[in-house]
Amino acid sequence: MIEISHITRKFEHFTAVDDLSFSVAEGEVLGFLGPNGAGKSTTMKIITGFLAPSSGRVSIDGHDIAENPMSAKALIGYLPEGAPSYPDMSVISFLEFIADIRGLSGAQKQQRIEKVINDVELSSVCHQTIETLSKGFKRRVGLAQAILHDPKVLILDEPTDGLDPNQKHQVRNLIRNLAKDKIVIVSTHILEEVSAVCTRAIIINKGRIVADAAPAELEAAAPAEFIIESQASPGKLEAFFRSVTTAGAQ
Amino acid sequence: MGKTGIIFKRELYAYFSTPLAYVFIVIFLVMNGIFTFDLGGFFIRGQADLQPFFSFHPWLYLFMIPALAMGLWADERKSGTIELLMTLPIRLRDAVLGKFLAAWVLSGIALLLTFPIWMTVNYLGSPDNGVILAAYIGSWLMAGGFLAIGSCMSALTRNAVIAFILTVAICFVFVSSGSPIVLNAFSGWAPQILLDAIATLSFLTHFDAINKGVLDIRDLLFFAAVITAWLLASAIVIEIKKAN
Numbered sequence: 001m002i003e004i005s006h007i008t009r010k011f012e013h014f015t016a017v018d019d020l021s022f023s024v025a026e027g028e029v030l031g032f033l034g035p036n037g038a039g040k041s042t043t044m045k046i047i048t049g050f051l052a053p054s055s056g057r058v059s060i061d062g063h064d065i066a067e068n069p070m071s072a073k074a075l076i077g078y079l080p081e082g083a084p085s086y087p088d089m090s091v092i093s094f095l096e097f098i099a100d101i102r103g104l105s106g107a108q109k110q111q112r113i114e115k116v117i118n119d120v121e122l123s124s125v126c127h128q129t130i131e132t133l134s135k136g137f138k139r140r141v142g143l144a145q146a147i148l149h150d151p152k153v154l155i156l157d158e159p160t161d162g163l164d165p166n167q168k169h170q171v172r173n174l175i176r177n178l179a180k181d182k183i184v185i186v187s188t189h190i191l192e193e194v195s196a197v198c199t200r201a202i203i204i205n206k207g208r209i210v211a212d213a214a215p216a217e218l219e220a221a222a223p224a225e226f227i228i229e230s231q232a233s234p235g236k237l238e239a240f241f242r243s244v245t246t247a248g249a250q
Numbered sequence: 251m252g253k254t255g256i257i258f259k260r261e262l263y264a265y266f267s268t269p270l271a272y273v274f275i276v277i278f279l280v281m282n283g284i285f286t287f288d289l290g291g292f293f294i295r296g297q298a299d300l301q302p303f304f305s306f307h308p309w310l311y312l313f314m315i316p317a318l319a320m321g322l323w324a325d326e327r328k329s330g331t332i333e334l335l336m337t338l339p340i341r342l343r344d345a346v347l348g349k350f351l352a353a354w355v356l357s358g359i360a361l362l363l364t365f366p367i368w369m370t371v372n373y374l375g376s377p378d379n380g381v382i383l384a385a386y387i388g389s390w391l392m393a394g395g396f397l398a399i400g401s402c403m404s405a406l407t408r409n410a411v412i413a414f415i416l417t418v419a420i421c422f423v424f425v426s427s428g429s430p431i432v433l434n435a436f437s438g439w440a441p442q443i444l445l446d447a448i449a450t451l452s453f454l455t456h457f458d459a460i461n462k463g464v465l466d467i468r469d470l471l472f473f474a475a476v477i478t479a480w481l482l483a484s485a486i487v488i489e490i491k492k493a494n
């Protein structure tokens with residue numbers, strides 16, 4: 001269980017995250033949506049303990065991220081926005097480094113590394129330095145790093161950005177097939193992805209939650225004037241999305 | 251292996267997987283050769299010691315160590331990997347210490363590779379090798395002091411060049427505060443206690459003492475304190491500025 005209670009984050013005079021509260025239970029795959037600058041990445045940075053909130057608390061499985069960061073962080077696998085990784089390292093030595101930090105060793109370490117290399121199809125570039133990889137492969141390295149220790153909590157900031165359609169499909173399958181006791185938060189701008197993998201969607205706008213329900217419920221709630229005729233259901237979700245995030249709506 | 255060790259290993263590996271380590275070592279050795287044998291008048295002095303070799307180290311470090319330290323945190327912020335690093339289950343001190351130690355060991359390797367100079371002086375005469383060992387230790391400690399300052403400056407900015415310039419400037423203050431130019435500027439009008447305080451903070455004063463073969467615990471403690479203080483400052487700066 002992740003519990004986020006009343007987190008606010010101010011930058012100078014600008015409030016990026018404004019009194020946000022929600023919790024995510026085991027088995028939920030939460031889609032985190034919102035227009036550019038809504039505060040999605042900022043919220044994820046706060047949940048993962050990179051950024052301290054101006055006020056509010058985050059608790060990961062009972063571990064407060066501020067008071068008990070080591071045990072909270074050990075539970076989390078995180079793909080930051082832009083999938084940063086060390087450009088001078090080869091894919092394999094980067095994953096070994098992460099495995100060491102995560103406390104994996106011996107046969108288990110080898111087995112986990114092999115597994116994630118298979119899961120995100122990295123075997124062809126294993127020994128290449130990361131800076132020479134294409135954008136999509138860099139993203140896959142970031143994903144591999146996040147799932148390496150089979151974390152209970154997975155936080156992915158735009159995991160499919162820059163991936164080819166096949167890989168997008170693969171990553172969606174990967175998220176869907178995660179064990180049922182996991183907690184997943186994914187941010188994305190691709191709304192059909194939400195219908196495809198998420199059990200729940202939260203839409204935030206200007207740092208505040210404007211909708212929180214199952215994707216199908218949001219589709220059903222799309223106001224008629226936002227629906228363009230002959231649109232399929234992902235289109236309806238888009239209609240709802242626009243209805244709650246564009247100016248003049250709500 | 252502890253978390254500090256894992257960070258240390260990665261950082262050292264990173265130095266050697268780019269040309270940085272090799273360029274640093276080669277330039278360090280060449281500059282030492284020039285300073286010692288040419289400018290330092292190693293042969294002309296006709297004395298079996300390494301005074302000319304060591305007395306250039308503060309000035310050599312002034313430009314070389316900031317180059318080693320400038321990327322420590324600035325690069326991490328520029329590439330965004332700081333977000334990765336800081337959300338892994340490690341303590342900030344593991345990262346600060348691991349990175350510092352990797353750079354310090356690299357500077358130690360460069361220093362050890364000057365051994366042909368030590369062999370030369372032993373071949374030509376019979377120097378006091380105890381004094382030379384003390385000076386090597388002192389030189390390495392001083393490098394650590396420069397590096398710790400560099401670590402803090404690198405944490406202040408995401409631009410490595412700015413970090414370099416800031417480090418050179420601050421290190422210059424620390425080196426030169428014991429030099430006659432600075433002390434003369436203060437003597438006459440400033441109280442003696444201030445003069446002593448300025449001289450006490452100088453790397454030069456403490457290094458010269460060690461260089462003369464007086465391995466005083468106070469000089470060693472001075473460098474240990476400088477390293478600790480600047481690494482603590484690094485951690486504080488990183489904590490405050492990491493997300494900007």
Ligand SMILES: Nc1ncnc2c1ncn2[C@@H]1O[C@H](COP(=O)(O)OP(=O)(O)OP(=O)(O)O)[C@@H](O)[C@H]1O
Pocket residue numbers: 011012014016034035036037038039040041042043081493494
């Ligand atoms: N360090 C910072 N200093 C000042 N403002 C910031 C900082 N970081 C983020 N912001 C602002 O906070 C707001 C939210 O940013 P955030 O990155 O969380 O948006 P997002 O929802 O992830 O957007 P996107 O879809 O473009 O990724 C933006 O307006 C951004 O400019």
Ligand SMILES: [Mg+2]
Pocket residue numbers: 040041042081157
């Ligand atoms: Mg974002």
